[in-house]
Amino acid sequence: MRHQRSLAFVALAAGAMLLPxxxxxxxxxxxxxxxxxxxxxxxxxxxxxxxxLSARTVAWGLxxxxxxxxxxxxxxxxxxIATEFMGQVTGDRRFDDMAHEFMKITMAAYSLTALxxxxxxxxxxxxxxxxxxxxxxxxxGQVLIYAALFLLESVTLYIYYYSWDALRYGNRKWxxxxxxxGLNTVGLTLMFVANAWATFMMSPAGVDFTTGAVTxxxxxxxxxxxxxxxxxxRFLANIAYGGAIVGGYAAYMFLAEKDPVKKAHYDWMGxxxxxxxxxxxxxxxxAGYWLMAEIYAYSQQxxxxxxxxxxxxxxxxxxxxxxxxMLAANYYLWSGLMRTERGAAYGKYVKYIMVVILGGFLxxxxxxxxxLTPQEIQYLGGTQHKLLGPLGIMPAKNTAVNLMxxxxxxSFQMFYRSSRKPTNKFADIGNGLIIAxxxxxxxxxxxxxxYGYITPTVYKVGASVPQVISTLTIIVGAVIxxxxxxxxxxPEKVHWGRMTERSQYALFVLPVAFTWLMGLMGYIRSSLxxxxxxxxxxxxxxxxxxxxTIGQAGNxxxxxxxxxxxxxxxxxxxxxxxxxxxxxxxxRETIG
Amino acid sequence: xxFLRVMVFSVLTLLAFTGFANLLPQVQSDAPSDxxxxxxxxDMPAFIAYGESLFSGAGTCTLCHNDLGRxxxxxxxxxxxxxxxxxxDPKYGGPKDIESYIRESLVMPSAYVVPGFGKxxxxxxxxxxxxxxxxxxxxxxxxxxxxxxxxxDLAGYEPTVALPSGxxxxxxxxxxxxxxxxxxxxATTAEEAIDKYFCxxxxxxxxxxxxxxxxxxxxxxxxxxxxxxxxxLDPNAEITEGYEPDIMPxxxxxxxxxxxxKLITDYLMNLPE
Numbered sequence: 001m002r003h004q005r006s007l008a009f010v011a012l013a014a015g016a017m018l019l020p021x022x023x024x025x026x027x028x029x030x031x032x033x034x035x036x037x038x039x040x041x042x043x044x045x046x047x048x049x050x051x052x053l054s055a056r057t058v059a060w061g062l063x064x065x066x067x068x069x070x071x072x073x074x075x076x077x078x079x080x081i082a083t084e085f086m087g088q089v090t091g092d093r094r095f096d097d098m099a100h101e102f103m104k105i106t107m108a109a110y111s112l113t114a115l116x117x118x119x120x121x122x123x124x125x126x127x128x129x130x131x132x133x134x135x136x137x138x139x140x141g142q143v144l145i146y147a148a149l150f151l152l153e154s155v156t157l158y159i160y161y162y163s164w165d166a167l168r169y170g171n172r173k174w175x176x177x178x179x180x181x182g183l184n185t186v187g188l189t190l191m192f193v194a195n196a197w198a199t200f201m202m203s204p205a206g207v208d209f210t211t212g213a214v215t216x217x218x219x220x221x222x223x224x225x226x227x228x229x230x231x232x233x234r235f236l237a238n239i240a241y242g243g244a245i246v247g248g249y250a251a252y253m254f255l256a257e258k259d260p261v262k263k264a265h266y267d268w269m270g271x272x273x274x275x276x277x278x279x280x281x282x283x284x285x286x287a288g289y290w291l292m293a294e295i296y297a298y299s300q301q302x303x304x305x306x307x308x309x310x311x312x313x314x315x316x317x318x319x320x321x322x323x324x325x326m327l328a329a330n331y332y333l334w335s336g337l338m339r340t341e342r343g344a345a346y347g348k349y350v351k352y353i354m355v356v357i358l359g360g361f362l363x364x365x366x367x368x369x370x371x372l373t374p375q376e377i378q379y380l381g382g383t384q385h386k387l388l389g390p391l392g393i394m395p396a397k398n399t400a401v402n403l404m405x406x407x408x409x410x411s412f413q414m415f416y417r418s419s420r421k422p423t424n425k426f427a428d429i430g431n432g433l434i435i436a437x438x439x440x441x442x443x444x445x446x447x448x449x450x451y452g453y454i455t456p457t458v459y460k461v462g463a464s465v466p467q468v469i470s471t472l473t474i475i476v477g478a479v480i481x482x483x484x485x486x487x488x489x490x491p492e493k494v495h496w497g498r499m500t501e502r503s504q505y506a507l508f509v510l511p512v513a514f515t516w517l518m519g520l521m522g523y524i525r526s527s528l529x530x531x532x533x534x535x536x537x538x539x540x541x542x543x544x545x546x547x548x549t550i551g552q553a554g555n556x557x558x559x560x561x562x563x564x565x566x567x568x569x570x571x572x573x574x575x576x577x578x579x580x581x582x583x584x585x586x587x588r589e590t591i592g
Numbered sequence: 593x594x595f596l597r598v599m600v601f602s603v604l605t606l607l608a609f610t611g612f613a614n615l616l617p618q619v620q621s622d623a624p625s626d627x628x629x630x631x632x633x634x635d636m637p638a639f640i641a642y643g644e645s646l647f648s649g650a651g652t653c654t655l656c657h658n659d660l661g662r663x664x665x666x667x668x669x670x671x672x673x674x675x676x677x678x679x680x681d682p683k684y685g686g687p688k689d690i691e692s693y694i695r696e697s698l699v700m701p702s703a704y705v706v707p708g709f710g711k712x713x714x715x716x717x718x719x720x721x722x723x724x725x726x727x728x729x730x731x732x733x734x735x736x737x738x739x740x741x742x743x744x745d746l747a748g749y750e751p752t753v754a755l756p757s758g759x760x761x762x763x764x765x766x767x768x769x770x771x772x773x774x775x776x777x778x779a780t781t782a783e784e785a786i787d788k789y790f791c792x793x794x795x796x797x798x799x800x801x802x803x804x805x806x807x808x809x810x811x812x813x814x815x816x817x818x819x820x821x822x823x824x825l826d827p828n829a830e831i832t833e834g835y836e837p838d839i840m841p842x843x844x845x846x847x848x849x850x851x852x853x854k855l856i857t858d859y860l861m862n863l864p865e
């Protein structure tokens with residue numbers, strides 16, 4: 001104890017001796033900042049008006065379109081290389097072919113991504129020259145690095161795609177996968193660089209907070225407080241999104257094809273893509289939670305604008321969209337049970353899973369406070385319904401989302417099991433263990449949810465941690481146990497292609513809902529800055545520096561999504577056209 | 593054919609989403625007024641109109657003060673009755689005139705929290721509203737006067753604030769403080785004041801991550817405004833466990849101007865847990 005006190009004293013004494021130095025250094029920095037050029041503060045007249053165009057709508061539309069395309073183009077190579085690796089390890093050629101086909105769709109979208117990205121940069125320099133000038137001042141040479149990375153991305157992408165057949169077997173396959181690894185490394189770095197600019201505008205760093213003068217290095221501005229949370233969120237979301245788009249492609253091809261063999265191929269591709277989309281989607285709420293927690297930590301006002309002000313209602317729309325995605329993905333999985341003979345045995349559980357998914361969706365969509373007339377408030381005795389009001393707060397939402405994720409995983413597990421008949425002795429014990437895992441995990445999720453109601457706010461947040469851990473434990477634990485209990489299992493015949501058309505439309509809901517959801521979240525993230533270009537540093541004095549109504553935003557997002565979906569469906573159509581060969585008329589004549 | 597079927601399906605799905613978005617309550621904040629502050633003399637009606645534009649624009653007041661229940665809906669409620677009830681309430685210990693009460697609400701939102709509108713878990717002792725004179729809202733004195741004039745007018749009172757003469761665009765000069773650092777101008781924001789007195793060199797403030805002094809997160813709830821002022825002006829009065837006395841300068845009472853002390857205190861009051 002005495003020793004500790006002596007140490008503390010020495011530390012304090014050293015600190016006290018260092019204090020004048022620290023003070024001088026801080027003084028020098030403040031003085032240096034005062035001599036540097038401040039961030040521009042444009043007035044209304046400084047924003048160019050070009051042909052009556054709405055600058056914000058143009059920038060919004062192009063930025064969102066670029067993001068949709070870029071997310072897809074960056075995500076597909078990630079799971080293409082994983083699928084290619086799977087093909088190499090299992091020796092199943094189908095994986096390799098599918099990975100190649102994934103890349104084929106990416107190639108069609110790549111040039112569009114670059115085109116829209118270039119248009120976006122042009123629009124931003126035209127409509128917001130002061131902001132772009134300031135960002136260039138902050139990020140300096142990084143812009144050139146971005147350009148170099150883009151060039152490298154193009155080179156590696158083209159080599160990766162076009163060398164597929166040339167580097168197909170043996171050691172050459174590993175060379176091919178190394179190129180794919182390089183492509184993904186460059187792609188992710190590109191995304192991280194772009195994320196730095198977007199998050200700098202929300203949580204600036206490396207600048208003087210009074211004047212906006214650039215005082216720090218490019219790296220300081222890059223690793224601003226929201227950079228890593230957004231990096232993780234976008235990384236996971238891109239995988240989910242890429243999976244959903246490719247699933248949409250598979251659904252489109254399934255609907256268009258008449259050949260049963262091709263139908264079977266696209267059914268399998270759709271199943272795999274749905275799996276990838278849900279795999280990326282499962283941890284997304286937790287990454288989103290981290291991002292929002294960091295937003296609150298950086299600026300309480302920004303957090304309140306998101307969750308407590310007018311944007312709060314957008315999270316109800318978010319709930320509707322995620323509920324739609326969950327229901328569609330599960331419906332698709334339940335439909336898939338008809339592919340195997342043993343699948344029907346699991347059909348009886350579907351209605352219970354549906355009750356949980358639907359119930360979770362309804363809890364998530366329940367608002368905390370209601371918009372009511374004075375008479376209604378009088379009748380209810382407040383703005384919250386006595387029974388439903390408690391469902392509007394975070395403990396209920398966290399419980400709902402965790403249960404939805406657990407039961408979506410159960411839908412996957414049912415199909416996986418329906419295609420294998422266990423033969424080893426561990427099967428029954430393993431089954432018992434999995435049931436115990438589900439029961440204990442669900443009790444823990446619900447229990448932590450109830451605890452969240454009776455504990456102060458500060459512990460409410462903490463209560464969500466055991467819920468997440470329970471969900472992940474169920475998923476990981478059940479996968480591991482199933483691997484052991486299905487070792488040496490008799491494979492059941494899976495009738496790929498034995499799916500209804502309805503199920504394919506359910507699969508197609510995923511890209512539509514994901515795209516709209518991304519648009520919505522982009523609108524929220526951007527609106528959090530309210531009337532600041534760079535939060536608390538550079539004001540946005542443009543005539544459109546206001547938060548539009550949810551309806552206006554929804555309409556804009558719908559138009560952008562519609563254009564994007566039209567482009568994607570056109571790409572799908574082109575892709576099918578590319579594989580369609582006209583019959584040789586002379587051959588027909590000969591036969592005739 | 594498949595192309596058309598899929599497109600029609602996409603359109604219908606999107607219409608469902610956008611239809612739902614249009615069914616929800618619609619609130620829009622206005623674009624902020626172009627002017628930072630009036631550049632010339634104004635009459636009272638113009639000043640009130642300016643305050644109204646700030647209320648829904650640069651002040652971002654309508655983001656929360658609307659009919660969504662986040663904060664009292666000032667535009668719809670009976671403001672006059674509410675003001676008078678508040679000032680007559682013996683539990684309310686703040687200023688007793690409307691102008692000062694509104695000003696206090698703008699710059700020290702936690703001084704009095706309307707029941708039911710406090711931060712969750714704070715038992716209505718802490719307001720979620722940021723101080724209007726600090727970033728990100730960052731209104732200057734004239735702009736706050738304009739909002740006060742607007743709210744006084746809205747409540748049916750004759751506005752009591754002084755009209756701008758056109759010379760207030762710069763902050764009013766601070767009275768010279770009797771300090772050892774005579775040359776330095778008085779800080780006008782909490783961040784400037786914290787920089788000026790090097791608080792962040794020892795305390796983890798403004799992202800400094802310094803740990804020579806105690807962690808100040810949540811100090812507002814622990815000490816209150818008066819307690820914080822005492823801790824700044826007489827730091828040896830109470831020493832946090834684990835820290836030694838005499839490390840923090842003892843002469844802030846002579847160095848700081850009253851406004852700087854207030855800026856730092858307000859900032860610390862709003863530091864989250």
